[in-house]
Amino acid sequence: MNALPYSGAALKVSAVHFFIGKGASGLLNLGILLWLVRLLPVAEYGVYVSLQAGMLLALAVTSLGLPWMAARYLPEFRLYASGKQLTRFVWQVVALICLFAVAGALLLFVAMPWLLEILNFTQQTDVARLYLLVLVIEGLRLNLQECILEPLLQQGQTQFSQVVRNLILLLCLGIVANQGTVHLNHVVLAELAGSFLGAAVALRGMHRYLCAHRKLSGKDGWQPPNWSEMWRTMRHMYISLIVTLTYSPSALIFLVQRFLGVEITALFGFLLNLYGQICRYLPAFLLFGLIRPKLMASYVGEGGMAQLAYNANFMGKISLFVLMPILVFVWLSGGELLSLLSGGKFTQSGYYLGGLLLTLIPFSQRQILETVAVACGQSHLCFWGSVLGALILPPVYLLLEAGHSLWIPILAIIASQILFNATLTVAMGFTTTYRPDVVGNFKLIAAALVGFILGFFVKMTWTGRLFLQGANSFDEFLQNFKKIFSMLLTQQIAVPIHGLLGLVIIAAFALGLFLLASLLFNPFRVDERLSLNRLVKRKIL
DSSP states (O other), rough: OOOOSSSHHHHHHHHHHHHHHHHHHHHHHHHHHHHHHSSSHHHHHHHHHHHHHHHHHHHHHHTHHHHHHHHHHHHHHHHHHHHHHHHHHHHHHHHHHHHHHHHHHHHHHHOOOOOOOOHOOOOGGGHHHHHHHHHHHHHHHIIIIIIIIITTHHHHHHHHHHHHHHHHHHHHHHHHHHHHHOOHHHHHHHHHHHHHHHHHHHHHHHHHHHHTTTTTTTTTOOOOOOOOHHHHHHHHHHHHHHHTTTTTTHOOOOOOOOOHHHHHHHHHHHHHHHHHHHHHHHHHHHHHHHHHHHHHHHTTTOOHHHHHHHHHHHHHHHHHHHHHHHHHHHHHHHHHHHHHHTTTSSOOOHHHHHHHHHHHHHHHHHHHHHHHHHHOOHHHHHHHHHHHHHHGGHHHHHHHHTOOOHHHHHHHHHHHHHHHHHHHHHHHHHHHSSSOOHHHHHHHHHHHHHHHHHHHHHHHHHHHHHHHHHHOHHHHOOOOOOOHHHHHHHTOOOOOOHHHHHHHHHHHHHHHHHHHOOOOOHOOOOOHHHHHHHTSSSSOO
């Protein structure tokens, strides 16, 4: 077996390309997010958020399980197939991607008047139809990255495509903003230009890779799996995806728009965009394009379930280790952070952001559990996990219809992720030898809770001196205490230092408290610390 494509050396080279490109694309993504929320009026930003959500839903529906199929079988083709077999399989996947995306866009074009009438967006018909081109082109680019380049560990090409797309988008927005007011149709045209050039870069990278490996000899006696076998393997993941889409954040955006209005939709969309930015830089998500092919290859090769379980638990704990101080920071200063990032458009909503980020605790483990289930042939468990998660949808609909606040969709996301993870964890405990590191994960969550309590105590101590020192009677004390409690509920308690400098100080404070608590709880085992130190060639744990 030719293990070189997924060796440790190959993984490190791909990781270097990945981090360089991810840093650049991440800064560009953040710049686009913060600039758009300032350029567009709140109503148009709410429509834009809805269009983005619709595109994500459409791409997921038209994927028909191709991303998971490519993630499972493309590493096997790269390890065992000849160059001709590899090229044929890759171009077949690309052809299916294009066919499904175009078919989905045509169906949406026909159904567009009915859909826009439901959402009260009939005045945005022209923009919505133009966005169908973005759906096709951006869908091609994203699928080339996820289905082809990432499983082949071509992270340099993946990130270059993303950087080109973001640079062109920013350049177009800058030109329009320099000439006058920016409207939604300008943003859609800018996205279309960026996606087109980004897709061209991804196609070029894929073609060059296939040309460089056209002389692969392949392994004697290996026969490629037929398409019916691959579809049977992936059908559970696709059905699971379709069920999950009914209560996904993208679907909840449309419920919020229908029952709470376009301005609340703009707030929820901005919160989800921030959530997405943080999510993309968690190790479990950030390294997914690197780790998933490695996990699949190790299981298909000689590592088996033992190595798969070890790597999965290790990555899950690293992801939580990065996430926990972010949660502490946001819960201590979310209101001021949100106001600063939105340019003052969204204030006193910090606890919404903190609650939404809590969903990242189960979500950071979900992708890992899905990968383990697919690798060991238990993908049908993902379907049952999705079905149980869908139980939250009826009460969400009824509560939003009754006029309840934005907390309803946030709590629904948390509950659905927990139900999915619990289903897979319990079921795989009976059907496989995989066991999650419950103790290690609990220690990380406990360290974050201790860090938050300590930070909250410091914040309350300072606030208490400010508001309670002037109380000369029990009635005055009680009035001031009620004032403090009311400000806590609306995230209005200020910190001694305001603005960006104050947020940096709080972030450093939150990180220090969490690291101190982690040192006491010691969530990583000795072999995990040694593995990470060897990987980065530094003693960091």
